[in-house]
Amino acid sequence: MFQFSPQLPLRMRRMRRTPALRALVQETVINKNDLIMPLFIASGEGICNPISAMPGCFQISIDKLEDEVKSLVELGIGGVILFGIPAFKDSLGHESCRDDGVVQTAIRVIKALASEMLVIADVCLCEYLEHGHCGVVNDETGQMDVDNDETLQILAEQAESFAHAGADIVAPSGMMDGMVAAIRHGLDNAGFDHIPILSYAVKYASALYGPFREAVECQLKTGNRLTYQMDPANAAEALREAELDVAEGTDMLMVKPASFYLDVIHRVKQAFPDVPLGAYQVSGEYAMIKAAAANGWVDEQRVVMESLLSIKRAGADFIITYFAKAVAGWLKA
Ligand code: PBG
Numbered sequence: 001m002f003q004f005s006p007q008l009p010l011r012m013r014r015m016r017r018t019p020a021l022r023a024l025v026q027e028t029v030i031n032k033n034d035l036i037m038p039l040f041i042a043s044g045e046g047i048c049n050p051i052s053a054m055p056g057c058f059q060i061s062i063d064k065l066e067d068e069v070k071s072l073v074e075l076g077i078g079g080v081i082l083f084g085i086p087a088f089k090d091s092l093g094h095e096s097c098r099d100d101g102v103v104q105t106a107i108r109v110i111k112a113l114a115s116e117m118l119v120i121a122d123v124c125l126c127e128y129l130e131h132g133h134c135g136v137v138n139d140e141t142g143q144m145d146v147d148n149d150e151t152l153q154i155l156a157e158q159a160e161s162f163a164h165a166g167a168d169i170v171a172p173s174g175m176m177d178g179m180v181a182a183i184r185h186g187l188d189n190a191g192f193d194h195i196p197i198l199s200y201a202v203k204y205a206s207a208l209y210g211p212f213r214e215a216v217e218c219q220l221k222t223g224n225r226l227t228y229q230m231d232p233a234n235a236a237e238a239l240r241e242a243e244l245d246v247a248e249g250t251d252m253l254m255v256k257p258a259s260f261y262l263d264v265i266h267r268v269k270q271a272f273p274d275v276p277l278g279a280y281q282v283s284g285e286y287a288m289i290k291a292a293a294a295n296g297w298v299d300e301q302r303v304v305m306e307s308l309l310s311i312k313r314a315g316a317d318f319i320i321t322y323f324a325k326a327v328a329g330w331l332k333a
């Protein structure tokens with residue numbers, strides 16, 4: 001009588017997946033050192049404000065950093081990315097370049113507490129500009145058009161200031177044309193040729209950034225970001241964006257958001273296999289999972305791990321995620 005005998009991989013699937021067997025044949029693995037935790041740094045003192053659409057995330061002031069860094073180190077999180085909520089906003093974002101600015105100070109404090117912690121500084125102007133756009137606005141047209149080239153100067157200055165404070169990596173996120181070249185040039189001239197650039201090369205004009213805008217208090221007053229962020233309908237364009245940034249000298253690439261753009265992550269990795277690729281699981285992705293889990297509709301831990309696996313499986317080498325601490329805790333257990 002004929003007996004169906006599946007090939008080896010199929011037989012493996014039929015076997016009971018003990019942890020050891022699963023680990024042995026698992027193609028994609030989430031490690032703590034793949035994960036970067038975003039931190040929102042508020043100016044002022046004694047601040048630990050919960051962010052309503054991001055349960056478990058807080059704006060914290062510099063004096064609260066010690067506890068935060070301790071817990072990150074204990075959990076084994078090796079990297080953070082910093083966003084600042086400055087005391088003042090203006091039309092040029094000057095506050096972002098000050099040596100005693102909120103991010104610069106946070107960088108110094110973190111490095112003093114944990115010199116091994118990888119500190120990434122997000123380079124953008126939206127937190128520092130009163131209208132909330134990612135670049136300086138030329139109001140002559142009344143269209144809230146971003147002045148790309150004037151913005152580049154300030155971004156280069158900001159990146160240099162973060163490097164001077166001790167940032168390990170600078171991550172321009174504003175999607176200005178030429179930002180990588182401008183920042184590279186500025187860093188090299190200032191003696192920071194050893195500081196790598198992680199470019200948010202492929203950043204979509206996404207509705208998933210909503211909770212973040214609350215977190216850093218930078219809701220747009222007028223206009224939209226479609227003139228500098230990408231149209232969610234386009235994927236081939238992502239390769240051109242990545243190509244330009246690689247040509248300008250970026251050391252790493254990023255795709256953002258992550259979950260709705262797995263195809264883009266995959267294509268960018270295929271096109272640039274030797275460029276380290278990050279993916280940003282953004283605030284809206286976090287909020288959606290949190291909300292469903294809070295209602296008991298999905299199992300939070302399983303959904304989070306599945307989402308991170310999908311992002312890595314698509315081709316990301318590392319992930320910026322607000323779940324970083326939670327995941328590190330689960331992996332420890
Ligand atoms: C701004 C910036 C944004 C995020 C990171 N950097 C918001 C935006 O572009 O509007 C979003 C992160 C998130 O939603 O978690 N340069």
Ligand code: ZN
Pocket residue numbers: 124125126127133134173174
């Ligand atoms: Zn911005």
